[in-house]
Amino acid sequence: MQAASEPIQELKLVGICKRFPGILACDNVSLEVKRGEVLALVGENGAGKSTLMNILAGLYQPDSGTISLNGEAVHFKTPNAAFAHGIGMVHQNFMLVPNLTVVENVALGSKNLHRFMNLDLNGARRRIKEISEHHELPVNPDAYIWQLSVGEQQRVELVKTLCFGAQLLILDEPTSALTPQETDDLLARLKRMTAELSIIFISHKLNEVKALSDRVTILRHGAVVFNGTTADHTPAELAALMTGHEVTLPRNESHDQSTEVILSVKALRARGDRGNLALDGLDLELRAGEVLGLAGVSGNGQRELADVLAGLRPVESGTIHFQGKNLTNHSPRRMIEAGLGYIPEDRHHEGIVPSFSVQDNLVLKDYASPKFSFSCFLKLGEIERNAESLRECFDIRCSSTSVATGSLSGGNIQKVILAREIARCPKALVAVYPTRGVDMGAQEFIHTQLLARRKEGVGVLLISEELEEIMNLSDRIAVIYKGRILKVLPAAIATREQLGLLMAGVVNE
Amino acid sequence: MNKIKLLYRLGVILTAALAAALVGAMVLTAIGASPIATYTTIFTGPFADKYGITEVLVRAIPLILVGLGIAISFRSGILNIGAEGQILMGILASTAMALAFPGAPKVILLPLMFMAGALGGAFWGGIAGFLRAKLGVNEILSTVMLNYIAAQFYTYLLRGPMIDSNELLTGSGTPQSMRLPKAAWLDRIVPETRLHAGLILALVLAFCVYSLLWRTTWGYRLRAAGAEAKAARYAGVHVERSLITAMLLAGGFAGLAGAVEVSGVHHRAIEGISSGYGFSGIVVALFGGLHPAGIVPAAVFFGVLLVGADMTQRSAGVPANMILVLQGVVILAIVSAKMYINNAYALERFARFFRRSGTAKIPRSVKTGGQP
Structure with a gap:
């Protein structure tokens, strides 16, 4: 569906209500976006942001209220109706079919590629190439979705939505899987794109909201509690409005180093789901009573490393020593009994x-x-x-x-x-993206807990893509790139820029 | 709210029952039978006398046993469609056991027979479990194929090696085994009827399965592996082993059902003993919510339908095959109704509609903003 409709000058939502069993998800919500504008929609989990946007994208029907485009009331009965009007959404929980390829996923939603008994996959592949080059969103059109990391899937979602010819882009926490450079990049690109597009940007990350948006609307418990111009307010003010109270994320202030190595990984090689060498000679040492942050863009071996440590993925060569014992290629049960705690990436199914x-x-x-x-x-x-x-x-x-x-x-x-x-009471704890997609209150709590474990002498391996999180909590920071540890730095001297470059594979010495 | 909920559920059930009755009536009218007479016979016939009631329970016994096994396998994440074959293997093994020790006393022979039946079924189910766990062979495929093999094997044995020697002497050649020794017969618990002690066994086992699945670490492991294999593996459960265990148990229950049927009703292996219990058992298990407390009543309900079908054929002149059609309609209606009953969204809509029309007089335009 390539931008068939006239340009969106103004989108208005008035008095939207949506009720789910037991809760009022949207309570008389009104907001408006003009052409070329970026509206940040901010709120905690369960504030009703996603519901509201799903209504706008035609996935849900509002119980009451109206949506109007360019002053004309519209009614989106299906996502296709919303697409036809140029509204495209990138969901937080990706709407991709895992056992289809990228091309097939894009073709799935593009009606004009479906001809009688024939699906124009080459057309889709061309379009993906065009879009991904134009917006610098590299994707491999022939990869299966299930083989891709969450970060790569996010890119596919973006490309897919752009392929459908979206003029108003709804982005549900789009940066949660990107490096700082990529985030800055994306924000800059989105900013440029506002020449042709309007954007509704959903996020918890107030610095990004500050950087990108023109106006901000804050939802709490389904109702709009604030509506104003971004430039007039500090992130702290917005955070307080969002949660209803002041929030301060805890920091790891004491960088005293213990020396007792609790988990040691040497020359580890293991294969990913695609049979590729996901870990390629990885060395890592985790000490008791420290938080070791593992920074990196998703898809560089983090998932495989966590799997291997939990005994869920076979090791091809190399060793894992835990508390001095060789536990290479032991069963998950043995790793659990040895005292390894594991907070997996996929919290809903694993x-x-x-x-x-x-x-x-x-x-x-x-x-x-x-x-x-x-x-x-x-x-x-x-x-x-x-x-x-x-x-x-x-x-x-x-x-x-x-x-x-x-x-x-x-x-x-x-x-x-x-x-x-x-x-x-684990001896070591592997936490993979522990705060991805959780609200600030929960994030604060999880961070406090991780630091408390550190104090008790637990070695915490924190795998995250959030540099903020890693820099706030870690004693040392290791950067993973293409299945190897590129560099380990003390957190006290690491800078955002330096880590960002390392995450992109650049060793600047 | 609870009153509305009750009303809602009642409404859904009544609508479903009415819809089923209506569709059934149309079919019956089309073949020239009287719907009212047919329905009366199905649902009152089995309760008219001692014979009817006990017959219902006789049918329910194998259905309960098979249903329990199915519940274990489905809860453990393996879709066992092979109960039919497993029943046959159970019948063969238990019959062979009883015929091998004709002189043994009852207290020894009966347990031996049941154990043999369960092992026979478990062996047959275990093949599918092993293939799934070790080689990733789809269990639906393997169990269905194993059904075919079991059916042919059963026929072969009854026509050949296991055939009653009297049949060969008289030359009639009916495919059946020798009659089992009296010591291998389950006691009848209501005199002058066919209701046998297998009912007690089935009820006790229903309780055992409940305990196994919800009260033991074993059951926890099976259910975790079935509900989310990825999480189970993460938690250190050996998922493959649990699949095999589940299939052994499921097969064991089906095999036991066969053994009980031989020992309690037929007293010899004949063709057509199972008469589809292996498949009805799946419906019973799903119908009962894969929980023993649901499976027992579901099995009795199916017993009513089966006995009712026999009676209609005799009294209302409706062919028994027609009753199968009615059964299908009834089951579809009830299963659909169950989905609706558990649909929170539909309930919410109903409640709101009810409240709106109940309290009435709220203009449509004012209802925005959501009433509390």
């Missing part, structure tokens, strides 16, 4: 069993321990008590610990995982 209750998920690794079972019988009372106390300690917000964990918000799911991993 970190928890979504259909299991919160109680059950909190003992996912320990259901068979003497504490929670007697011979082969589960101690249900003990499991429930455990859940109640962890719920209290970790501020897990759920109506009861017997609800399905999959029904909780992302931040609360992450707290369930964190609670379970920490309650096991």
Whole structure:
């Protein structure tokens, strides 16, 4: 669908309400975007941002309220109707079919490529090439989606939406998977694109909001609490408006170094899902009582490293020593028993069993321990008590610990995982993107918890793409690039620019 | 809210039942039968006397056993369509066991027979489990194929090596095994009917399966692997092993169903013992929500339909095949209704509609902003 419609001069939403069972997701929300403008839509998880944008993109129908384009009321019954009017959305949870290739995913939504009994894949491939070169968004058109890292999938989503000829781009937290350089780049490019496009930019990251947007609308509990010009307000003011209270993310201030190495990885080689050499001679040492930040653009071997450490992916060569013992190629159970905690990247399907209750998920690794079972019988009372106390300690917000964990918000799911991993008293903790997509309150909590573990002498390997997060929490920062550690620096002397260059593979010495 | 919820559920169930009855009535009218007479027979016939009621339970016994096995496998993430074949293997193994020790006392022979039946079924199910776990062979494919093999193997044995020698002497050649020794017969628990002690066994096992799945570490592991294999593997569960275990158990239950059917009802292996219990068992299990507490009533309900079908054929002159059509319609309607009952969105809409028309007098334009 290549930009068939007339240009969008003005988009207006008036009095939008949307109700889901038990909650009012959007409560009389009004906002407006003009041509060439960037509107930042800001709010915590569950504030109703995504719901509102899904309504705008035609995925949901509002219960009441109107949408008007260029002064004319429109009604988007389907996503295609929204596309036809030039509204394109890049979702936070990617809308890609994992077992199709990039080209096929793009072709899937492009009606004009579908001819009688024939799908013009070459046309799609050309269009992808054009768009990705024009906007400098490199994608491999023939890769399967399931083979791509989250960051690469994000790029595919962007390219796909642009291929559909979007004139008003809705971006739901687009920078969460990019390096600082890439983020700056993207922001600059988006800024340039406002010559032809309007953008609604959803984010928690207020510095990005500051950098990119002209106006900002803040949602809290489904209602608009603030609406104003970005330039007039500081990030701190916006943060306070967003959460309803002051937020300060904790920092790791003491950079005293312990020397006891708890986890040591030498010359590690392992293959990725595509059979490529994802880890290519990786060396890493994690010390007790430190946070080692692993910075890097997603897709450079982080996922594979975490898998290998958890015993979930075979090692081709090299060794893993944990507390002096060689645990190379041991089973996940052995790694767990050795005292390795792991907060996985995929929190919805790997970190928890979504259909299991919160109680059950909190003992996912320990259901068979003497504490929670007697011979082969589960101690249900003990499991429930455990859940109640962890719920209290970790501020897990759920109506009861017997609800399905999959029904909780992302931040609360992450707290369930964190609670379970920490309650096991691990010797080392591997945390992969622990705060991706969680709101500031939960982020603050997770950071505090990680630092508290560090104080207790746990070695924390923090894998993240957020430089802020890594620089705030780490004692040392390692940069991973193409399956190797490019450099390890003390956090005290590392700068954003330096790390950004390293993440892009540039060693400047 | 709870009153509305109840009303909603009742409404959904009634609508579904009505829709099913209507479609059924259309079909019956088309073949010239009286819908009312047919329905009356199906749903009152089985309860008219002692015979009817006990017959319903006789049918329910194998359905419960098969359904329990299916629940274990489905909960463990393996779709076992092979109960039919596993039942046959159970029948063969248990019959062979009983015929091999004709002189053994009942207390020894019955357990031996059931164990043999369960092992026979478990072996057959285990093949599919092993192929899935080790080689990634789709279990639907393998179990269906194993059904064919089991059916032919069964026929071969009953017509050849296991055939009753009397059949050969008299030359009638009916494919059936020798009659089992009396010690291999399950006791009848209601005199002058076919209802046998297998019912007690099935109910006890229903409780055992509940305990296994929800009270033991074993069940936890199986369910975790079934619900989200990735998370289970992450948590240190050996997912492949759990698939094999699940198939062994599922096959074991189906095999046991076969053994109980031989020992309790037929007293010899004959053709057509299973009469589709392996497939109905899947429907029973899904219908019962893959939970023993649902499977037992679901099996009884199916028992009613099966017995009702027999009776209609005799009294209302409607062919039994027609009743299968009705069963299909009823099941589709109930399954659809169940989806609707659990649909929170539909319930919410209903509640809002109800409240709006209940309290009434709220102009459409004012309802924006959402009433609390």
